[in-house]
Amino acid sequence: MRVAIRRMIPVIAISLLPVSLLQAVDKKFHNAPDSAKEQKNPYEGQATTVEAGKKLYARNCLSCHGKTGQGKGNVPSLLDEKVEVATAGEVFWFITRGSKDNGMPAWAFLPSQQRWQIVSYVKSLGSSPSAALALAAPAPNREPDSIYSAIKAPPPPAPFTDFRYEKPGNTRKITVNDLPQPYVTKSAENGADEVARPANAWPVAPAGFKVELYASDLNNPRWMRTAPNGDIFLAESNAGRIRVFRGMTSDGKPDAMQVFASGLRRPYGIAFYPPGPDPQWVYIGNTNEVIRFPYHNGDLQASGPAQHIADLPTGGHWTRAIDFSTNGKRMFVAVGSESNDDDPEENPGEKDRARILACNPESCELKVYAYGIRNPGGGIAVNPQTGDLWCSVNERDALGDNLVPDYITHVQEGGFYGWPWWYIGGHQDPRQKGKHPELKDKAIVPDVLLQPHNASLGFTFYQGKQFPAEYQGDIFAASHGSWNKAVRTGYEVIRVPLHQTGHATGEYQDFLTGFVLPDGKVWGRPVGMAVAPDGSLLVSDDASNSIWRVSYTGK
Numbered sequence: 186m187r188v189a190i191r192r193m194i195p196v197i198a199i200s201l202l203p204v205s206l207l208q209a210v211d212k213k214f215h216n217a218p219d220s221a222k223e224q225k226n227p228y229e230g231q232a233t234t235v236e237a238g239k240k241l242y243a244r245n246c247l248s249c250h251g252k253t254g255q256g257k258g259n260v261p262s263l264l265d266e267k268v269e270v271a272t273a274g275e276v277f278w279f280i281t282r283g284s285k286d287n288g289m290p291a292w293a294f295l296p297s298q299q300r301w302q303i304v305s306y307v308k309s310l311g312s313s314p315s316a317a318l319a320l321a322a323p324a325p326n327r328e329p330d331s332i333y334s335a336i337k338a339p340p341p342p343a344p345f346t347d348f349r350y351e352k353p354g355n356t357r358k359i360t361v362n363d364l365p366q367p368y369v370t371k372s373a374e375n376g377a378d379e380v381a382r383p384a385n386a387w388p389v390a391p392a393g394f395k396v397e398l399y400a401s402d403l404n405n406p407r408w409m410r411t412a413p414n415g416d417i418f419l420a421e422s423n424a425g426r427i428r429v430f431r432g433m434t435s436d437g438k439p440d441a442m443q444v445f446a447s448g449l450r451r452p453y454g455i456a457f458y459p460p461g462p463d464p465q466w467v468y469i470g471n472t473n474e475v476i477r478f479p480y481h482n483g484d485l486q487a488s489g490p491a492q493h494i495a496d497l498p499t500g501g502h503w504t505r506a507i508d509f510s511t512n513g514k515r516m517f518v519a520v521g522s523e524s525n526d527d528d529p530e531e532n533p534g535e536k537d538r539a540r541i542l543a544c545n546p547e548s549c550e551l552k553v554y555a556y557g558i559r560n561p562g563g564g565i566a567v568n569p570q571t572g573d574l575w576c577s578v579n580e581r582d583a584l585g586d587n588l589v590p591d592y593i594t595h596v597q598e599g600g601f602y603g604w605p606w607w608y609i610g611g612h613q614d615p616r617q618k619g620k621h622p623e624l625k626d627k628a629i630v631p632d633v634l635l636q637p638h639n640a641s642l643g644f645t646f647y648q649g650k651q652f653p654a655e656y657q658g659d660i661f662a663a664s665h666g667s668w669n670k671a672v673r674t675g676y677e678v679i680r681v682p683l684h685q686t687g688h689a690t691g692e693y694q695d696f697l698t699g700f701v702l703p704d705g706k707v708w709g710r711p712v713g714m715a716v717a718p719d720g721s722l723l724v725s726d727d728a729s730n731s732i733w734r735v736s737y738t739g740k
């Protein structure tokens with residue numbers, strides 16, 4: 186059930202439920218009956234089953250759930266724990282019935298053998314990525330806009346670019362005048378074709394920087410945050426877990442690693458409260474709520490149960506980034522849209538979304554801080570120097586390769602950033618024609634326009650002592666990588682220079698690249714950013730399930 190933010194009551198301190206209880210809610214897979222749960226897959230184990238299921242999946246399910254089963258928008262991922270822990274019988278029951286009101290068709294018309302084959306294939310996705318990868322191999326019926334032909338495509342018109350031209354140190358600037366008209370190119374279906382990292386592949390940084398592997402074998406590593414004592418907190422979102430890393434060995438690995446909390450519902454945002462050297466709590470943005478655990482410097486494990494701080498709407502864009510104002514009086518939480526570009530006045534699921542919300546961290550009653558921001562859930566952070574709130578935003582899709590730029594910007598209180606009616610200032614979304622002319626001039630042009638579809642996620646302000654002085658205070662941001670562009674873009678870490686002014690000029694630079702192979706296959710996807718106590722930059726990567734460490738050597 187969706188909770189209207191306006192009606193949210195202050196809920197803090199009422200529920201001191203242990204997290205395990207909070208999680209008990211969706212044990213049942215779409216309310217499948219027990220009889221379905223117990224039903225066994227009669228074709229399980231037959232050599233041809235998964236293979237046949239793969240073909241049926243490509244024909245019937247891929248268009249919504251994606252090549253690798255990753256889902257997008259309001260279509261859920263099939264790689265999650267939720268599908269993994271469901272029994273084959275429950276999945277069979279669900280796909281037979283569908284969930285029409287929510288956009289999942291019923292598949293009862295397929296012969297039951299075919300439905301079981303699909304179940305075998307779907308169940309193989311989460312546990313063995315290789316099964317999903319096999320789908321990415323060239324096949325006769327591949328989309329003509331797939332990377333296998335597009336890779337020979339001519340270079341994109343400047344200032345737009347793609348992975349073939351990303352190079353550490355290259356400076357780029359996209360301005361409002363560079364935007365093409367909508368639909369100049371068609372909307373591409375080009376999700377990340379993920380492969381294991383080949384032995385000779387490694388991230389590439391500018392001259393003078395060295396890249397090492399800090400941690401590996403993680404499970405969906407996403408947002409990171411450095412605690413005041415230097416410990417590194419990491420959200421492993423799909424695993425429902427927060428980990429802590431401590432110290433650094435001489436070869437650049439953590440001295441210790443521990444699970445701080447588990448059993449959480451897709452945790453992402455992490456922030457320490459109150460800000461400053463001596464926090465009492467760590468706040469976590471789960472997909473459905475903000476919670477907090479008691480925390481004191483040095484804790485490697487939550488010392489008490491979670492407290493509930495605020496409810497958040499679920500579904501659609503699921504990441505919930507959080508941060509605090511420098512004086513600790515405000516908590517910010519980002520909630521992205523449910524859909525790509527639905528008008529909230531037509532889709533009730535969009536109510537109170539595509540916003541940054543704010544409240545008093547001790548008695549939280551969420552109010553709108555800024556709106557019309559399609560998906561800021563992948564990253565918000567307060568600039569520790571200026572106190573300004575910044576966000577990293579995934580803009581809308583399906584208008585062509587070079588629309589709409591993602592962006593990084595400081596956020597004006599009460600500011601309107603256009604979604605869904607306008608984009609990048611007063612450009613009308615053609616799907617929302619004629620609506621809200623009064624908002625046209627209110628739509629703010631963001632500070633730094635990024636490559637459209639690059640999927641800008643986590644970022645941090647560099648306050649370390651290790652990088653050259655010119656990097657002081659600059660933003661380092663992850664581009665998780667495109668699916669809606671014929672030749673992929675993003676899949677890198679960028680630097681947004683602030684020139685020690687606290688303000689952006691609109692420019693950004695490629696900083697860490699090399700996550701895409703020359704044939705377009707993807708082995709790495711940056712998500713979270715943190716600065717280690719020694720001043721090196723840590724980058725989480727949820728494709729290779731690792732954390733990379735970038736340090737400056739001057740060589």
Ligand code: HEC
Nearest residue numbers: 245246249259260261267268280284287288289290292303
């Ligand atoms: C038209 C788009 C569309 C197609 C095609 C489609 N799905 Fe779905 N699917 C959805 C949506 C939307 C949901 C979410 C429904 C809900 O939450 O009630 C969903 C939910 C699911 C779920 C439940 C996942 C979860 O985490 O709850 C499974 C399993 C699933 N689909 C499998 C399939 C399979 C297998 C096929 C092909 C036979 C398929 N879907 C085809 C849109 C689609």
